[in-house]
Each structure stands twice: as structure tokens, then as C-alpha cells.
Amino acid sequence: MTLLQTTKLSEYLFKPQSCWKKMFKENTLVLFCLCFCHLVGVFGDTDTVKSVSVKEGDSVTLQINVTEIQTDDEIEWTFGTNKILIARINGKTSKIFDGPDGRFRDRLKLDHQTGSLIITNTTITDSGLYEVEISSSEDKHRFHVTVYGE
Secondary structure, three states: OOOOOOOOOOHHOOHHHHHHHHHHHHHHHHHHHHHHHHHHHHHHHOEEEEEEEOOOOOOOOEEEOOOOOOOEEEEEEEEEEEEEEEEEEEEEEEEEOOOOOOOOOOOOEEOOOOOOOOEEEOOHHOOOOEEEOOOOOOEEEEEEEEOOOO
């Protein structure tokens, strides 16, 4: 054991108050950063799930908080926990997908100005998780849609 190690050890063993003061000074910045990051994580959370209910046969619009999409934005809408791609906007072009079982055939529309998804003539099988990602944003918008019978 070196003299320096012995000095530090004796400082911690025999001067606990100075030890705590030193540790407090050294770790205050780290503690502050951790608290700040936690608060940003709590209050900056845009990954919440919005619940939406709609009566079977009605239409529903899943609105994202974008006033106007950028021309170079890519927007992708997915459905279900398997994240099946159902709609995409890429610049000025858009594509609607029916889903692997064809459940959305001729019933999905995209608002090209806001990127919102419109589901027409809803059925019980439309119930589930819808998620949209926008390339120019780190935000994810998630919707849990429940279609109820008459």
C-alpha cells in the first residue's frame, strides 16, 4: 500500500465528516444531472397511449399534433403489437396497405396535410394499437382504438 493510499484510507476512516463533504461536492453535479434526466424523461414523455372509442360502422380519425407535415417527412402508421405497416407518406407520395388479412381494404385514408389516419366503416377487428412515427421527430404517437358494437 502506498503512502497516498494510506492517507486516503485514514481520511475516510478517521475523518468521516470531511469525507462526506468531499463526496457531496464531487457528486452534486452527477446527482443534479440524474434528477434532471429523470424529470425530462417523465415530463417529456410523448410515448403515451391515447385511448379512442368508436361505434362499429362509424369513422374515426387518429390525429397527430402536427399542423403541417414537411415535404421531406416520412410518416409510417402501423397496427397491432406486430407493427404491421398500414400506411406511409413519403414526401408527396402516399401508400395505403390493406393488411395481411385484407381487413383495411378501401377503409383507410390519410390526411396529407397533417398525417392523420382516418378509418372508415369501423369493425370490431379494427380494435387494437395504432402507432405513427414521423421521421423528422423523435415523438411517437400511439392510439388504442376500441370499436364497440351497437
